Amino acid sequence: MKILILNGPNLNMLGKRDKKYYGSMTLKDINKELKKQAGKEAKLKFYQTNSEGKIVTFVQKHLHYDALIINAGAYTHTSIALHDALELFKGPIIEVHLSNILAREAFRQVDYIKPVATKCVMGLQEKSYYEALSYLLNLKKCDKI
Secondary structure (H helix, E strand, O other): OEEEEEEOOOHHHOOOOOHHHHOOOOHHHHHHHHHHHHOOOOEEEEEEOOOHHHHHHHHHHOOOOOEEEEEOHHHHHOOHHHHHHHHOOOOOEEEEEOOOHHHOOHHHHOOOOHHHOOEEEEOOOOHHHHHHHHHHHHHHHOOOO
């Protein structure tokens, strides 16, 4: 199983951002833990960009992947273009947020990814990623991917 793990703007700054919302791990540390968790069950491809167009193009070029985990960062709340690219993806899409966006500022409660996502995991800091990957690995075990 091939899984894309996409991260949007400012997620390259994890470990430096407000630890109350985002935890203390870096994105590199999270990715390392995800590789361990996946083991031989899945091949992971990681991508992070601060550019909306680059993340849209990346999704379009990887439509052949089996599943996708995405933390779109601020693009969650603003990007119809990303929503439209994700509509093309046929496998399960797991939306991830480190903080609980529903308990934060009103502008963060707008979510353009939710309508195209299979599942959303939020508010668990780095554990949001681990739960998302666990969900996909369980789908594979049940032959649903």
